[in-house]
Structures are given as C-alpha cells and as structure tokens.
Amino acid sequence: MEEWIISFVEFLKQFGYLGIMIALTFEFVPAEIVLPLAGYWVFEGDMSYWLVVLAGTIGGTFGPLTLYALGRYGGRPFLVKYGKYMFIKEAQINKADAFFMKYGAIVAFTGRFVPGVRTLISIPCGMAKMNVWVFSIYTFIAMFPITALYVYLGVQLGPRWKDVGGLADQYLLPTAIILVVLIVLYVMWNKRAVIFKRTTK
Template sequence: MQGIIDWIVSLMELLGAPGVGIAILLENLFPPIPSEVVLPLAGFTVAQGSLNWLAVFIWSVAGSVIGAYILYGVGAWLGLERLRKIADWMWLVKSSDVDAAMNFFNKYGKPSIFFGRLIPGVRSLISIPAGLDRMNLITFGLWTTLGSGIWNAILIYLGYLLGDNWEAATGYVDTYSNVIYVILGLIILGFLVFFIRRAVKERGAKA
C-alpha cells in the first residue's frame, strides 16, 4: 500500500489535479489501486493548498467516467451471445439465467448504475452489464457521473476534513464496505441455493 501511496503522491506532484484523474481511471480498471486511498489523499493535498478542490473533483469524476466507458466497451465486446455460451458451459447456470438477469437490468438499469457507483467492489463491474445491454451511452454517462460525483466528493472531503489523519478515511470506507460485502455475500448465497435446488429438481424429473 505504501508503494501505491508514493506513486499517487508523485503523480499529483508531477501532473497536479490531472494526476488524480489518471489514478482514478486506473483504479476503475485495476482494483488494487483503491479510490479510498487516492481521493482522501487528494483531499489532504487540497487542504495543504497544493491543489484546487474543484479541479481535483472534476478530474476525479472524469477519470471515473472514462474508466466506466472502457468497461462498458468490454461488456459490449463480450456480447450476450458469448455470455450465454459461457453460462451454458458453467455449472448450475443456464443461458436463460443470462436473459433473466438482462431483463432485470433493462427494468432497473438506470438506478443500478447510480447505486452501483456507490458500492465498493461493484463500482467498476456495474459498467459491464450496461455494455452487454447496450444501454444508451448518454444515459449511462449521466448516471455514472452522478454516482461517481457523490462518491468522489465524499472521499475528497473526508481527506480534506481529516488533514494529516487522512488515512483514517480508509477505515471508514472499510467498515462501510464490510457491511456491503456481507449483504452481497448473502445475496450470492441465496442465488447459489436457488441454482442448486433447481439442478436437483431437474435431475429428479429426468430420473
């Protein structure tokens, strides 16, 4: 982690606010670079007077949105047909499950993009189903910008508020993340139970 912090500091020293945007862009594509380190550190740098708050915010949101569009492109490239074939190959999952998931996304896609940008671990991945679904690019960009703007502003402000103790922001985000991960884990477990029960029933019907 110290190596990541040193790299972010050197990037901000070299490029200023655009360096924050580049770090956030990479954070979207490479999860080992956490936004809960990049943005509070940027907020602390703003508090020191080295960077402008508005510039940091704008560049950070730009990095988030560009990264999201790249992952959207990955989803669009993958396509539903490839995903259906992968689902048929996987254990317990069917191509019809892909269709059901995409129907759900068609119905709740917009709020999913917004709230997904506020959930660690999901923030980047939520862009892929949007690409699979070929969501309208402007709609996708607007919801991504709104969700990313809220998330980025909170973390930048925490770093600004905490000053020399900016690293404490990571602890706050970790606590929030753990609660979210437990909820997501329970949801995944529920789906796993459903898939297993379905497979058992189908096997029994064939017998």
C-alpha cells in the same frame, strides 16, 4: 499492492489535476485511495478542493467506460477468461450482473454507492448494451457527490487520510437513497407540469 498504487498516484501528482484524472481512468487504481490522498493534498494547501472534485469526477467517469467497453465488446466469456489479468474475478462479475438484473439501468447511478459492486457494475451495463451516453451521464452524476465526500473526508482527516474508506461507506448508501428520491420527485414534478399545461390549453 496498496503501497505501489500510492507511489503511482504520488508520481502522477506532478501533473496536477490532470494527474488525478489519469489515475482514476485506471480501474485497478481504487478511487478509495486516490481521492482521500488528493484530499490530503488539499489539506496541505497544494490543491484546490473544488478543482480536485471536478478532476476526480471527470476521471471517475472515464474509468468505468473502460469496463463498460469490455462488457459490451468482450462479453462474459472474455472477462471470465482474461479478467484475472485485470484483477477481475468471476464471482465479482456475477455479483455485479445480479445487481444489474435486479435494479435495471439505474444501477449505473445507484451501483456507485454500493461497496463491493461500485467498480464492476459497469460490466453488466456494457453487456446489456446500455446507451453509452446515458451510462456516462448516470456515472458522472453519481461520481460527483462520491468524489466530493471522499475528498472532503481526506481534507478533514489530513495525515490520517487512509482511514477515509471505512468512514465514507457509512454515508454513501444514504446519499444514494436521497439522490434517487430527489430524481424521482423531479421527474414526477416535470410530468405533472406537462399534464397541467395540456389540460389548460
């Protein structure tokens, strides 16, 4: 299966950065393969690092929207019955659902950094009818550093780009924690600024 996916992604290379975006809109095509491979193309001098990151982030935002739509308009019964045809197992749905119930809407962001959850976290977001714009913004913000990391490691490892997957997972969760802390600090700072303005009027 992996070799078939690699062949498919290499076929899409002829479309340049658009090909990377297209590859990532198919959720059965793992970003863990597409992005390090694209990093290898950067290593070879065929593409620009930042344009690959941009294309990967956009594609990585559109892709989850398909699972979001399945969750929102198909619901659990549809996914349990037909998910196997899309490589979705009920156990995976349950795991993503439990993660969503525990952490709430912010999982549209943080869930992207958690192995075993990152792909299917879109489904419970859809089933909960989370605002699609909020979902898309959270997904985009999460996908940018993830994409940058995978592509960077692909560039650094070059011909050994297939080794990126296990290496990247070591950095993803700490990155999520740092980003969440920064977001919380930003929100708190804004609230403090608003309160200060009100008290000084």
